[in-house]
Amino acid sequence: MAKSPDQEHPQKAFGWAARDKSGLFSPFHFSRRENGDEDVTIKILFCGVCHSDVCIAKNEWGFTNYPVVPGHEIVGTVTTVGSNVKKFKVGERVGVGVIVGSCKKCESCQQDLENYCPQTIFTYNSHYTDGAKTYGGYSDMIVVDERYVLHFPDNLPSEGGAPLLCAGITVYSPMKYYGMTEPGKHLGVAGLGGLGHVAVKMGKAFGLKVTVISSSPKKEAEAIERLGADSFLVTSDPTKMKAALGTMDYIIDTVSAVHALFPLLSLLKPNGKLVTVGLPDKPLELPIFPLVLGRKLVGGSNIGGMKETQEMLDFCAKHGITADVEVIRMDYLNTAIERLAKSDVRYRFVIDVASSLSQ
Ligand SMILES: [Zn+2]
Ligand SMILES: [Zn+2]
Numbered sequence: 001m002a003k004s005p006d007q008e009h010p011q012k013a014f015g016w017a018a019r020d021k022s023g024l025f026s027p028f029h030f031s032r033r034e035n036g037d038e039d040v041t042i043k044i045l046f047c048g049v050c051h052s053d054v055c056i057a058k059n060e061w062g063f064t065n066y067p068v069v070p071g072h073e074i075v076g077t078v079t080t081v082g083s084n085v086k087k088f089k090v091g092e093r094v095g096v097g098v099i100v101g102s103c104k105k106c107e108s109c110q111q112d113l114e115n116y117c118p119q120t121i122f123t124y125n126s127h128y129t130d131g132a133k134t135y136g137g138y139s140d141m142i143v144v145d146e147r148y149v150l151h152f153p154d155n156l157p158s159e160g161g162a163p164l165l166c167a168g169i170t171v172y173s174p175m176k177y178y179g180m181t182e183p184g185k186h187l188g189v190a191g192l193g194g195l196g197h198v199a200v201k202m203g204k205a206f207g208l209k210v211t212v213i214s215s216s217p218k219k220e221a222e223a224i225e226r227l228g229a230d231s232f233l234v235t236s237d238p239t240k241m242k243a244a245l246g247t248m249d250y251i252i253d254t255v256s257a258v259h260a261l262f263p264l265l266s267l268l269k270p271n272g273k274l275v276t277v278g279l280p281d282k283p284l285e286l287p288i289f290p291l292v293l294g295r296k297l298v299g300g301s302n303i304g305g306m307k308e309t310q311e312m313l314d315f316c317a318k319h320g321i322t323a324d325v326e327v328i329r330m331d332y333l334n335t336a337i338e339r340l341a342k343s344d345v346r347y348r349f350v351i352d353v354a355s356s357l358s359q
Pocket of ligand 2: 105117
């Protein structure tokens with residue numbers, strides 16, 4: 001018979017779990033594996049609340065294995081290192097993102113693209129190589145193979161830096177891969193939420209002209225004054241949309257609701273690139289005419305490999321890029337999730353795990 005979550009492994013762990021599709025969180029006792037030779041044990045300090053956490057907690061994608069402890073924007077301190085661990089020392093501040101394992105052998109893994117390995121192990125709601133369920137960062141500690149642990153740069157604050165581990169790499173990786181970093185070029189950022197606001201900051205750091213494309217006119221001042229965007233385009237304003245036709249070199253589309261691609265493709269210059277990173281739960285219609293007539297490209301991208309995630313953290317540290325966050329206590333989590341569903345957050349909730357998780 002299967003052991004209960006708190007008896008499965010030798011190390012006691014405690015966090016907050018969702019038990020059913022209500023997505024309501026409550027305290028949860030479970031366990032973590034013994035620290036292996038390649039492993040690092042981490043005391044969790046902060047964990048960001050990602051949109052995916054909510055989708056999984058409420059089983060919106062249909063594959064949630066309850067109880068689930070989400071959280072894949074983890075910053076913590078190393079408390080134990082295995083005998084073969086070379087990269088990390090006890091006491092060091094580290095990060096853990098969306099993945100905690102992969103096959104290490106396939107073509108993707110060999111190219112430092114663990115995120116595209118067919119056997120990727122996700123930080124939560126997945127199964128580890130020993131068959132045990134993975135639990136994420138809404139908890140006091142975690143044990144992770146050092147390959148999937150990141151150095152957290154000294155000058156990057158834990159709170160504002162945590163969301164970079166998912167939101168940050170989700171927009172950084174496609175910008176690099178699709179060549180959307182040429183200084184002076186014009187980047188459109190569709191959607192100004194957790195992903196979009198980081199994309200604006202990265203675009204400016206790469207030297208791009210950045211326009212925020214949003215359905216909400218209320219975000220204009222915010223986009224320009226606080227985030228440093230060069231201009232703002234409301235999709236519901238036909239005059240402004242018309243004036244902006246064919247002016248953008250690239251668009252990063254972070255919108256996770258079902259939406260029309262045609263207006264976005266029309267904003268691109270010939271040879272323009274539209275990269276989607278939001279995950280609408282239904283297929284989007286792909287208009288072919290603007291693609292063919294303007295030799296345009298539509299692409300996708302999923303987080304990043306470990307090497308590139310480290311590069312992204314170092315880039316953000318160098319350019320002073322952090323996410324704008326609202327730090328919360330663990331017992332505020334259910335309220336935070338309700339607010340997140342209404343997009344009532346600027347722009348990421350981050351749980352102060354270490355000082356608010358009490359048994
Ligand atoms: Zn995420
Ligand atoms: Zn692999």
